[in-house]
Each structure stands twice: as C-alpha cells, then as structure tokens.
Amino acid sequence: MSQAEWAGPGRIPGARRQSPLWAFGLLRSELVTTLRRWRTLALLAVLAAVPILVGIAVKMETGDGSGSGGRGGDGGPAFIAQITNNGLFLVFTALAVTLPFFLPMAVGVIAGDAIAGEANSGTLRYLLVAPAGRTRLLLVKYATTMAFCLIATLVVAVSALAMGALLFPLGGLTTISGTRISLADGLGRALLIALVVAASLIGLAALGLFVSTLTNSGIAAMATTVGLVITVQILDQIPQLHALQPYVFPHYWLSFADLMRDPVYWDDLVRNLGLQALYAAVFGSAAWARFTTKDVTA
Amino acid sequence: MAPYESDGSTPAGEAEDVRDGRRTAARYVVPVAVVGVAAATIGLVPAFAGSGDPDLPKISAQQLIEKIAKSDVQQMSGTMKISTDLGLPNLGGLESSLASGALSQGGGDKGGSAADPSSKLLELASGTHTLRIAADGQDKQKISLIEKAAEYSVIRSGDQVWAYDSASNQAYHATGAGDDKGAKAAPEDMPTTPKDFAAEALKAADKTTSVTVDGTAQVAGRDAYKLLIKPRQSGTTVGAISIAVDAKTGLPLKFTLTPASGGAAVVDAGFTQVSFTRPAASTFDFTPPKGTKVTQGDDLKDGSKARTHGAEKPAWGDGKAPHGPEKTAPGTEPRTIGEGWNSIVVLDTGSKGGMPSDTSSKDGAVAGFLGSLGDHVKGKFGSGTVFSTRLVNALMTDDGKVYAGAVTKDALVKAADAGK
Numbered sequence: 001m002s003q004a005e006w007a008g009p010g011r012i013p014g015a016r017r018q019s020p021l022w023a024f025g026l027l028r029s030e031l032v033t034t035l036r037r038w039r040t041l042a043l044l045a046v047l048a049a050v051p052i053l054v055g056i057a058v059k060m061e062t063g064d065g066s067g068s069g070g071r072g073g074d075g076g077p078a079f080i081a082q083i084t085n086n087g088l089f090l091v092f093t094a095l096a097v098t099l100p101f102f103l104p105m106a107v108g109v110i111a112g113d114a115i116a117g118e119a120n121s122g123t124l125r126y127l128l129v130a131p132a133g134r135t136r137l138l139l140v141k142y143a144t145t146m147a148f149c150l151i152a153t154l155v156v157a158v159s160a161l162a163m164g165a166l167l168f169p170l171g172g173l174t175t176i177s178g179t180r181i182s183l184a185d186g187l188g189r190a191l192l193i194a195l196v197v198a199a200s201l202i203g204l205a206a207l208g209l210f211v212s213t214l215t216n217s218g219i220a221a222m223a224t225t226v227g228l229v230i231t232v233q234i235l236d237q238i239p240q241l242h243a244l245q246p247y248v249f250p251h252y253w254l255s256f257a258d259l260m261r262d263p264v265y266w267d268d269l270v271r272n273l274g275l276q277a278l279y280a281a282v283f284g285s286a287a288w289a290r291f292t293t294k295d296v297t298a
Numbered sequence: 299m300a301p302y303e304s305d306g307s308t309p310a311g312e313a314e315d316v317r318d319g320r321r322t323a324a325r326y327v328v329p330v331a332v333v334g335v336a337a338a339t340i341g342l343v344p345a346f347a348g349s350g351d352p353d354l355p356k357i358s359a360q361q362l363i364e365k366i367a368k369s370d371v372q373q374m375s376g377t378m379k380i381s382t383d384l385g386l387p388n389l390g391g392l393e394s395s396l397a398s399g400a401l402s403q404g405g406g407d408k409g410g411s412a413a414d415p416s417s418k419l420l421e422l423a424s425g426t427h428t429l430r431i432a433a434d435g436q437d438k439q440k441i442s443l444i445e446k447a448a449e450y451s452v453i454r455s456g457d458q459v460w461a462y463d464s465a466s467n468q469a470y471h472a473t474g475a476g477d478d479k480g481a482k483a484a485p486e487d488m489p490t491t492p493k494d495f496a497a498e499a500l501k502a503a504d505k506t507t508s509v510t511v512d513g514t515a516q517v518a519g520r521d522a523y524k525l526l527i528k529p530r531q532s533g534t535t536v537g538a539i540s541i542a543v544d545a546k547t548g549l550p551l552k553f554t555l556t557p558a559s560g561g562a563a564v565v566d567a568g569f570t571q572v573s574f575t576r577p578a579a580s581t582f583d584f585t586p587p588k589g590t591k592v593t594q595g596d597d598l599k600d601g602s603k604a605r606t607h608g609a610e611k612p613a614w615g616d617g618k619a620p621h622g623p624e625k626t627a628p629g630t631e632p633r634t635i636g637e638g639w640n641s642i643v644v645l646d647t648g649s650k651g652g653m654p655s656d657t658s659s660k661d662g663a664v665a666g667f668l669g670s671l672g673d674h675v676k677g678k679f680g681s682g683t684v685f686s687t688r689l690v691n692a693l694m695t696d697d698g699k700v701y702a703g704a705v706t707k708d709a710l711v712k713a714a715d716a717g718k
Contacts, residue, residue, distance in 0.1 A: 176464035180583070286326065286329035290326075
C-alpha cells in the first residue's frame with residue numbers, strides 16, 4: 001500500500017523527490033519542539049541531579065576519602081564502592097541508579113506523549129495535512145524519542161563525570177576483572193557504556209510510541225508506558241517466571257556493566273541489544289499498523 | 299483525506315469502514331510476523347545447533363583416558379557455565395550467613411573479607427554460574443566468577459595469589475606456594491575446571507565402575523568424545539557421569555553428573571567458549587586499586603581451614619555449622635566405610651543430641667531450622683535426622699554421629715545399624 005494515498009489532499013506532484021530533506025527538517029523541528037518543552041527540561045534536570053546527589057552522598061559518608069570498602073558486597077548500587085577512589089566510577093553508578101527507573105520514566109513520558117500528546121492538543125491533524133505521510137511522521141517521532149534516549153543518558157553521564165571529577169580523584173582505573181586500564185581507555189568505555197544504556201531504551205521507546213498511538217490522551221499514554229516499565233521490572237524479579245524473564249525488555253539492562261570486564265563479556269550485551277531490536281521491530285511495526293490506519297479526529 | 303478518511307457521514311462510509319478494517323488487519327500482520335519469526339528463531343536455532351554430532355574416528359575408553367592424561371594444555375582461556383542442582387531448598391541469603399557463621403567460628407571473630415575465596419565457594423553449590431578461566435603455563439592462572447555488575451577473580455601469578463571482589467572493592471592476598479592454599483584451594487577442593495572434575499571421577503574408576511566411550515558431541519564449537527562413567531553398584535545416588543573430551547587437545551570440556559533418580563543433571567559444568575591462544579599478559583597482573591581493603595592470607599588461615607572442610611561436602615557441610623569447632627576437634631577424624639560409589643563418611647561429632655537446640659540463640663535457631671529440613675528416621679542405631687539432596691544424603695544420629703555419602707537413605711540407615 002503506497003503511503004501517498006494517506007498523505008492527504010496536501011500532496012503535490014514531485015513532493016516525493018524533495019521528501020528526504022523535508023523529513024530531516026521535520027525531524028529537526030520535532031527535536032527542537034521536544035527539547036524546548038519545560039517538561040523535557042525538567043526531566044533532564046532531574047536526571048542531572050541524580051549523579052550529583054549520589055556523589056554528594058558518597059562524599060559525605062566517606063568524609064576525608066578513607067575507603068568505603070567496609071560496605072558489604074551487595075549493599076547499594078553497582079560500582080558504588082569504587083567511587084571514592086576514582087570519580088569515573090560515578091558515571092557507572094549513576095547510570096546503574098537511573099537505568100531502572102529515572103531514565104525509563106523520562107523516555108516513557110516523551111514516547112507516550114509523541115502521538116497522543118499531539119492528538120490531545122489537537123495538533124496531530126495539522127501535522128498530517130503536511131505532505132509527509134503518516135509513516136514518515138511516525139518515523140520522525142520515533143527518531144526524536146531515540147534521540148531523547150541518547151540525550152538523557154548523556155546528561156546523566158556528563159553530570160556524573162563532572163561531579164566525579166569535582167569531588168573525587170580521576171586516573172587510571174581497575175576493571176571489575178582486576179586488570180588496570182588507563183583513564184583514556186576508561187573514558188572510552190564510559191562513552192561506550194552511555195551508548196549501550198541509550199540503546200537499552202529503544203525497545204521501551206517503541207513500546208511507548210505504540211501505546212501513544214492507541215489513545216488520544218497524552219497523560220494516559222505516559223502513565224501506561226511508565227506503569228508497564230514498573231510492572232515488567234517487578235515480573236523480572238519473580239523467580240517463578242524465570243522462563244519468561246530473558247524475553248522481557250529490562251532483563252539485560254544491567255549488562256552494560258559487562259563492558260567494564262576485561263576482556264569484555266559480550267554475551268549479555270549482545271542479547272540485550274538483540275532484545276531491544278526485537279522490541280523495536282515488534283512495537284514499531286505495531287505502532288505503524290495502528291497509526292497508519294487509525295481515525296484521526298483530533 | 300487523511301484526518302477525515304472514515305468520517306462515517308459520507309455516503310460511502312460503510313464500505314470504507316470494511317475496507318479500513320481489512321487494511322488494519324493486514325498491517326497488524328507485520329508485528330505478528332516479526333514475533334513469529336523471532337519465536338521460531340529462538341526455538342529452532344538451538345535445535346539445529348545441537349543436531350550435528352561430529353564424525354570422529356572410533357576410540358576406546360582406555361585411549362580416551364590416556365588422551366586426557368596426556369593432555370598438556372598450557373595456554374587457554376574460556377568461559378564456562380556451571381549449573382548445580384543439588385535439590386537444596388532455596389536458602390537465599392541464609393546460605394551465606396550459614397557459611398560466614400561456619401567460617402568465623404575458627405577465628406572467633408568476623409575475620410572474613412568479602413574477597414576471601416572461602417566466602418564464594420558456597421555460592422557455587424547452587425544455581426547457575428558463569429566462570430571465566432585463563433591460564434598461561436604453570437604459574438599464571440585466573441578464575442573469575444561473573445556476577446551481576448561485578449566480578450570475583452582469583453589470580454595466581456607465580457607465588458602471588460590475589461583474590462579481588464569488585465562488588466565490595468576488597469582484595470585478598472596470599473604469598474608463597476605453601477601459603478596460598480586459601481586461594482589456590484579454590485580450584486582444588488571444589489573442582490571448577492573440567493579437568494579437575496574428570497580427575498576426580500576417574501580416581502573412582504575401579505571394578506565398581508563401567509567406563510565407556512559414548513559417541514561424540516560438539517562442545518563450545520569443538521569436536522569432542524563423550525566418556526560415560528556409570529556405577530555398577532546399587533545403592534548410590536549417582537546415575538552417570540558424562541565427560542566430553544576435546545578430540546584434539548584431550549582437555550575435558552564438559553562434565554555432567556546425573557542422579558540415579560533421573561531428572562536434570564546435579565552438576566553440569568562445561569565450556570561455552572574456549573580458545574587455546576595465549577591470554578593477554580595483563581590478565582594476570584593485579585595491583586589492588588587505591589582504597590581497596592586488602593586482607594592478608596595469613597589472617598584468615600583458620601577461616602581457610604574451616605572452609606576446606608566445608609567445601610568437600612557443600613551439600614551438607616552447613617549442617618555442621620551449629621556444632622562449633624571445639625566439638626569437631628580432636629578424636630573425630632572422619633572415617634570412611636564401604637567402597638567405591640557406596641563409601642560413606644562417618645564423623646563422630648561427640649555431641650549428644652545431634653541437633654543441638656541448646657547452643658546460643660542464633661545457632662539454636664539455625665539448628666531448629668535445619669532440623670525442619672530433614673526427615674526423622676529410626677533404626678537399630680536409635681533415631682536421627684536425614685538431610686537429603688539429589689546427590690548427597692547425610693544422617694545425623696541423635697548421639698552425634700554423622701553418616702554421609704552419595705548413597706540412598708536406606709544405605710545410610712544400614713550403615714548406621716552396622717556401626718552400632
């Protein structure tokens with residue numbers, strides 16, 4: 001089915017030739033609109049505050065910098081014991097802290113708002129009048145959401161790195177396998193970890209987008225998406241469901257820590273990315289099926 | 299007319315609705331198809347991967363064992379998966395508190411460090427774990443236990459032995475070939491490499507055992523022979539032991555122990571990935587990061603001893619925890635009765651009342667809890683409690699004797715009767 005049919009009366013002959021550029025313009029305007037919203041800025045501010053809080057808490061608890069090694073193995077989030085020795089570990093701790101809830105919540109808000117928010121405020125029909133077609137509009141919305149995933153993760157990482165550099169010493173670091181790597185290598189791994197964390201969210205972004213096409217209420221879509229994140233994470237903790245757990249999207253989220261092993265342990269990382277791609281394909285196409293055929297009345 | 303396409307008020311509205319419905323259904327086929335393809339891939343790929351048993355020249359059991367004995371793999375690295383299903387109730391955190399309780403008794407204080415190898419061994423006694431192994435010659439070895447967002451490594455480089463627990467940022471250090479039993483014991487007591495497993499199993503091979511070559515298999519992408527070891531005696535809980543041996547190097551790649559009662563393997567340890575190239579030299583270099591709490595091996599000597607003891611029988615070793623070291627002290631050397639697969643270890647703890655409920659409050663609670671896990675049995679010997687797992691059973695009589703072995707409950711009672 002050609003999407004031209006769905007492009008509405010505004011379609012003019014030859015529009016297809018200019019469309020790639022046009023879609024890029026649409027993407028840029030979408031990104032700017034999304035990022036300029038107070039809501040988005042507030043979310044990013046919350047995300048930036050988390051590593052600051054963690055950093056101050058660790059600094060206060062350890063006082064003069066005497067090691068926090070006394071904490072047992074499973075007290076607190078991953079990597080927290082190493083922060084006092086190397087500020088770079090604050091990046092990993094902050095990502096481990098924000099990944100289960102703060103980041104998905106922010107992504108859920110943006111993704112849930114993507115279509116339903118437009119419908120809610122009555123602007124969706126104007127977007128559809130433009131000669132872009134629904135498929136392309138959906139792709140732009142998804143690209144915007146994914147860009148937000150990356151920006152949100154980078155905000156956490158950069159804020160954590162700044163805080164870590166400010167409060168704690170930086171330098172060569174010890175991987176969790178016990179080998180030493182240089183600071184440059186460590187920064188490279190931190191960037192890689194941020195990218196993997198951002199990629200961990202694309203499955204959720206697709207899910208949120210699909211939910212967003214189901215309703216005309218932005219709030220309902222956001223609440224559903226965030227609720228799903230929480231529900232699924234609870235399911236992931238129930239031992240009786242272990243047969244199901246490898247297929248729920250947050251199951252391998254913490255696998256980003258495997259990048260800090262030496263040599264890197266790829267198995268779970270690959271599984272995580274594969275699972276995210278699968279969720280993106282399933283819910284992305286479901287969103288497409290829904291959005292290209294639904295009645296847009298608002 | 300995108301926004302208004304099925305406005306219903308148009309004359310052709312009804313026909314369009316039907317068409318739209320079909321179109322919607324047709325488009326939903328896409329996500330459903332993606333799910334279908336993914337499910338098929340997940341379901342079928344392992345089936346295909348496991349289907350091709352390699353075609354290798356025939357070989358006798360004798361030759362295969364020689365191959366293992368001759369195996370001289372100096373440089374290798376790999377990932378292995380160990381699944382242990384002893385049929386223990388899921389103790390959760392209690393398991394580790396029991397372990398630390400047992401260990402700290404030796405020193406009389408909580409001398410344990412999270413990096414102490416002993417505190418990690420009980421973890422291996424249940425569940426599935428991923429280990430990474432690297433070796434470069436006789437002097438350099440490393441074993442890492444992959445944990446969630448953390449790793450526990452034991453690194454040996456010459457006479458230096460380090461254990462590093464990244465979760466708590468603690469290290470354990472021991473020096474000297476004689477002194478390093480704390481850390482080095484880890485691979486020895488609790489066989490963690492397939493090679494150790496095989497050596498242990500083959501030691502038991504005598505007239506009580508049938509050893510055959512049972513076809514071939516693919517393990518970690520390598521062609522392997524399967525050595526099947528089966529007890530000829532009855533009364534043991536061991537069903538069969540299967541060892542996959544790399545056809546080229548003779549290195550055991552996979553070890554599976556199935557119980558006589560059937561069901562899933564009790565122990566299933568095997569490489570999922572293996573390489574025979576020299577691991578990077580930095581793998582074996584360890585300097586504790588700044589701020590790491592380092593425990594010297596000597597501080598923990600008592601602890602290590604206690605652990606060595608417990609690790610031999612991880613299944614029921616915890617049961618002895620409440621007794622304390624002074625009771626298990628001199629004159630209670632464990633004896634072995636029976637032979638081959640039916641050997642039973644007898645331990646006289648000397649404490650009346652088998653399950654002491656009179657010890658200090660915490661220990662008493664633990665003992666009471668353990669008592670509730672066992673079955674009470676009566677026989678000519680008196681009465682006692684049987685703790686059973688899928689592999690090892692232990693009988694603790696009320697007069698303080700412990701009979702344990704990879705044998706059935708009846709065999710334990712018989713042994714206790716005979717010992718009376």
